[in-house]
Amino acid sequence: VGRALARLLADRQDLLRNRYGLSPKLRAIFRSTGGLMVRSPATVEGLILGEALPARKAALWDPKIMLPAALKLDRPGVFVDCTPGNIRTGQPGLDQMRLALGRGWHVVTANKGPLVVGYRELRRAAAGRGLGLRFSAAAGAALPALDVGLRSLAGTRITAIEGILNGTTNYILTRLGQGATFGGALKEAQDKGIAEPDPTLDLEGWDTAVKLLLIANAVMGLELKLEDIDVEPMSGVSPRALAFARKNGRALKFLGRIGPGRGGVTADVRVRAVASSHPLFGVDGTNKGVTFVTDTMGSVTVTGGRSDPRGAAAALLKDIIDIYRN
Amino acid sequence: VGRALARLLADRQDLLRNRYGLSPKLRAIFRSTGGLMVRSPATVEGLILGEALPARKAALWDPKIMLPAALKLDRPGVFVDCTPGNIRTGQPGLDQMRLALGRGWHVVTANKGPLVVGYRELRRAAAGRGLGLRFSAAAGAALPALDVGLRSLAGTRITAIEGILNGTTNYILTRLGQGATFGGALKEAQDKGIAEPDPTLDLEGWDTAVKLLLIANAVMGLELKLEDIDVEPMSGVSPRALAFARKNGRALKFLGRIGPGRGGVTADVRVRAVASSHPLFGVDGTNKGVTFVTDTMGSVTVTGGRSDPRGAAAALLKDIIDIYRN
Numbered sequence: 001v002g003r004a005l006a007r008l009l010a011d012r013q014d015l016l017r018n019r020y021g022l023s024p025k026l027r028a029i030f031r032s033t034g035g036l037m038v039r040s041p042a043t044v045e046g047l048i049l050g051e052a053l054p055a056r057k058a059a060l061w062d063p064k065i066m067l068p069a070a071l072k073l074d075r076p077g078v079f080v081d082c083t084p085g086n087i088r089t090g091q092p093g094l095d096q097m098r099l100a101l102g103r104g105w106h107v108v109t110a111n112k113g114p115l116v117v118g119y120r121e122l123r124r125a126a127a128g129r130g131l132g133l134r135f136s137a138a139a140g141a142a143l144p145a146l147d148v149g150l151r152s153l154a155g156t157r158i159t160a161i162e163g164i165l166n167g168t169t170n171y172i173l174t175r176l177g178q179g180a181t182f183g184g185a186l187k188e189a190q191d192k193g194i195a196e197p198d199p200t201l202d203l204e205g206w207d208t209a210v211k212l213l214l215i216a217n218a219v220m221g222l223e224l225k226l227e228d229i230d231v232e233p234m235s236g237v238s239p240r241a242l243a244f245a246r247k248n249g250r251a252l253k254f255l256g257r258i259g260p261g262r263g264g265v266t267a268d269v270r271v272r273a274v275a276s277s278h279p280l281f282g283v284d285g286t287n288k289g290v291t292f293v294t295d296t297m298g299s300v301t302v303t304g305g306r307s308d309p310r311g312a313a314a315a316l317l318k319d320i321i322d323i324y325r326n
Numbered sequence: 327v328g329r330a331l332a333r334l335l336a337d338r339q340d341l342l343r344n345r346y347g348l349s350p351k352l353r354a355i356f357r358s359t360g361g362l363m364v365r366s367p368a369t370v371e372g373l374i375l376g377e378a379l380p381a382r383k384a385a386l387w388d389p390k391i392m393l394p395a396a397l398k399l400d401r402p403g404v405f406v407d408c409t410p411g412n413i414r415t416g417q418p419g420l421d422q423m424r425l426a427l428g429r430g431w432h433v434v435t436a437n438k439g440p441l442v443v444g445y446r447e448l449r450r451a452a453a454g455r456g457l458g459l460r461f462s463a464a465a466g467a468a469l470p471a472l473d474v475g476l477r478s479l480a481g482t483r484i485t486a487i488e489g490i491l492n493g494t495t496n497y498i499l500t501r502l503g504q505g506a507t508f509g510g511a512l513k514e515a516q517d518k519g520i521a522e523p524d525p526t527l528d529l530e531g532w533d534t535a536v537k538l539l540l541i542a543n544a545v546m547g548l549e550l551k552l553e554d555i556d557v558e559p560m561s562g563v564s565p566r567a568l569a570f571a572r573k574n575g576r577a578l579k580f581l582g583r584i585g586p587g588r589g590g591v592t593a594d595v596r597v598r599a600v601a602s603s604h605p606l607f608g609v610d611g612t613n614k615g616v617t618f619v620t621d622t623m624g625s626v627t628v629t630g631g632r633s634d635p636r637g638a639a640a641a642l643l644k645d646i647i648d649i650y651r652n
Binding site for chain 1: 623
């Protein structure tokens with residue numbers, strides 16, 4: 001995702017300048033093995049082409065270049081986090097985001113862990129300093145779930161959210177509906193690069209639960225924790241449920257839902273059979289979608305959005321543009 | 327729509343203050359027969375309840391209170407236009423918007439006419455003074471077409487737009503698909519208050535064409551005029567087309583489309599048979615929906631949104647919030 005973003009920034013200089021008056025420059029890049037201070041477009045080119053030129057790439061990375069030093073650069077900008085984060089501890093991204101916000105940097109992130117653990121704290125830190133904290137890329141990426149929930153539905157009361165938030169499991173369910181076996185559909189998804197080699201987090205529903213939590217906490221102003229969401233693994237779907245759904249013109253969807261419940265709200269993730277009138281009925285394959293139910297605007301659904309590194313990078317870029325537009 | 331907005335502003339004072347730090351106040355209200363300077367919440371109450379209390383209402387309206395004077399009020403705020411506008415001349419809204427922007431007022435509007443005729447001029451006038459010009463309520467209302475196109479897809483290149491943008495015609499097509507006759511479905515829509523007594527603009531496709539134009543000009547940066555859109559009335563749909571669609575598992579939709587064409591872009595409005603894999607296939611009844619095709623984010627679709635005066639008022643309120651949030 002980081003490489004896709006670097007490429008996008010290089011490709012879109014003209015569009016960004018003409019349309020938004022922006023000329024973003026990469027200043028430094030980090031990965032687990034070191035950092036790289038970017039001094040020229042040629043360096044960026046080197047980084048982007050790096051994969052094909054290992055010798056040149058290796059020479060560019062310096063293990064002594066660290067994030068804290070880079071954040072002291074003359075003028076703060078945007079800290080973009082594309083690292084994978086632990087959803088129990090939020091680390092290492094959580095500390096990095098604290099550091100960046102503390103030093104006056106905006107934060108744009110594709111990293112879910114720090115937000116699951118520390119969203120409220122990070123949001124306060126950002127708001128207190130007038131900084132942006134944007135995480136479209138962590139909550140649906142090119143599917144604009146947060147934009148719709150936070151901006152398009154501003155002024156409404158959102159009473160429920162329902163979403164197909166994971167491409168791997170939706171792909172498998174779509175294939176099951178077409179007659180494939182679970183094992184066959186999973187292998188197919190792995191062969192196509194849709195499912196990870198270890199798809200546990202997807203199949204057990206945690207990826208869906210995490211995205212539901214991020215979206216609900218942001219747009220409904222809740223303070224949900226992962227343990228507040230009742231998660232039933234997708235692998236529990238029975239051939240009988242499948243046959244029943246098909247016979248009744250319904251489709252099985254692995255839905256994350258939050259809505260009114262005992263003592264406030266109830267949130268769960270499970271396979272449900274939805275009727276053809278349901279707004280997410282037609283969301284097939286690796287597509288995602290989310291429905292918001294409101295008091296004054298009725299129900300609004302957004303679907304689609306490319307679900308690959310380029311789509312995630314485009315979501316990061318969108319968040320960067322939005323910070324500077326405001 | 328104006329009355330629904332006044333009611334919403336009165337109802338939502340707490341929510342607006344707590345969530346957005348806003349305390350909007352109605353200052354003056356106009357209609358064709360005069361104006362009303364709002365001095366207290368009781369006046370607003372009087373206005374809102376007005377319909378049920380004609381004597382009281384009549385006493386409140388003063389034919390000598392005019393817009394130009396009101397716009398000289400001490401501090402500029404937001405001018406909200408809910409009047410119907412002529413799509414050929416843009417008047418009277420166009421002159422009112424020019425006046426409001428010229429005096430430093432933001433403009434939020436549900437009025438299509440002025441935007442069809444003078445969008446580029448109004449946009450420049452607003453941008454030159456750092457003012458907001460928002461028209462969600464004129465381009466889909468509670469369906470967040472502009473938000474998604476302008477914000478969620480920022481940084482992408484939008485190559486095509488396709489939309490079901492008119493509730494009346496979509497309702498009629500849905501009912502035709504269920505076996506109703508054209509005359510029967512139209513009468514039903516009129517009886518339910520969905521279709522206007524004179525539904526010509528809807529049936530002939532002009533309402534769809536206007537919304538397509540507003541959305542495309544804003545999000546694709548075009549300068550389309552109404553005559554650039556090839557419009558084929560919905561009433562031309564044949565029983566044969568209907569039978570063919572049904573036999574092939576397709577649905578007839580009255581689509582506004584803009585995409586690559588000879589010498590740039592082609593735009594049209596006509597009934598098309600869409601397959602079940604089409605993202606707007608399931609958009610039935612009075613629902614609306616729009617799909618954007620982009621280079622980096624794939625295809626993103628938004629559907630739904632209440633299509634009544636309250637939904638339109640909620641869209642106006644959303645735009646007001648957004649102006650002050652930025």
